[in-house]
Amino acid sequence: MTDAGVTELKFRDPVRARALEEALARAVEAVGRAPVSVMHVCGSHEQAIARFGLRAALPRGLNVIMGPGCPVCITDVPEVDEGVALARQGVRIATYGDMVKVPGTGMSLADAQAEGGRIDVVYSVAQAVELARQSDEPLVFFATGFETTAVATAAAVLQDPPPNFFVLSAHKYIPPVMEIVAEMPDTRVEGFLAAGHAATITGWGVFEPFVARHRLPVVVAGFEPLDILAGLLKLIELVRDGRATVENMFPRCVTKAGNLRAQEQLWRVFRPIGGKWRGIAHVPNGNLRLRDEWAYLDARKRFDIDLRRLWDHAPPALVDACICGDIMAGIKAPTDCALFGRECVPHAPVGACMVSSEGTCKIWHQYGGHPELGGYGAVCAR
């Protein structure tokens, strides 16, 4: 990293940064075995780690792996297909920009748009509601994202949206997927770094049952380089000491109980059900679906979504070679993929991980990802 601005932020408090790096190296050494692998589950954490070159500051014996923390990436193929099918049936769709290029079975929403489907990119569900208000025709908000974003959808549902506004929910809930990763037979993950802003909603207490069940520590961390280093240090200290607890290293945004008002709205509108996450597994309670009370605006109940019409589109070539799923499960790194940076690039993505700004592949591609990545790829490939 040669950018002056980046260097300045990374070392905004150089004394503290160096002290943290040294303490982290000592803690990893004291664990007494290498490598020590920990996982974060947040695209914004990966962005910060890659962007600020933090992997260069990490000790060699420490692997920081990105798990299923990209909500767009784990949106499953049949969910994308539902959006695409609706668009091809002439229904107007509004969704977050990252969703548009994500491949379904044979088509993405961008492909449907090229065929005349009407897709509106919005930054907020509130904008989708506004679009619906401007006409009488049906508008389906294809809702993706974790609990942080689902809260906004819930609030919009509770704000009495117009009768032509519908929701196709592909929202996901993070805590259950941590259980799945912890239970993977070949998992090497010894602790989790939890995302500060999602925990702003749920509170750090939500991780206590997980910690008790799996005896793996969880540390909630913010997004500044120093926040992440401090979070990692706390996590490795817990690993070193064999202590499975939840620690909150982001107290300026996260409390134990979280935002109760937001949780109340979230669970009033949504119920958790099991469902598949793309490339990962069936995740019990990992999907958020509208409760029956809101059936009148549930796109799955109000439209006859005809997925068969998609079957005449063959899957794009190369899809079989994509290892997005293994990357999101933390088993492989982007550099293990034969397509990465060659056939699969941000302007022509093969897999969802190269589409989203929170996808591991796009982040690694964008930030070069060479000197600061160390041996991450090689370790992950094992």
Place this chain on the structure above:
Amino acid sequence: MCLGVPGKVIDVRGEVATVDFWGVRRQVRLDVVDEPVAPGDYILNHVGYAIRRIPTGEIDATLALYEELLRRAEADDDLMAADVRGEIQGAGRD
């Protein structure tokens, strides 16, 4: 999509606040934030909704990351800066 962005509350009308994000004024909904919000407070905006009122003593530390990102706001290829700009877009126009 999970990175909230801090802004300064200028005005509050019912469940909608006018919030200043580095000179850009946007409307942010207050339906889910769990504390009273008044002009002068800082909130964390996520897809057009305030999810947290930032404690007074924590504002400077919270702003630092974003100021660094936005200093390079012209660099469209920067993913974090783009996400921050997207979050600001997520708040409604006046």
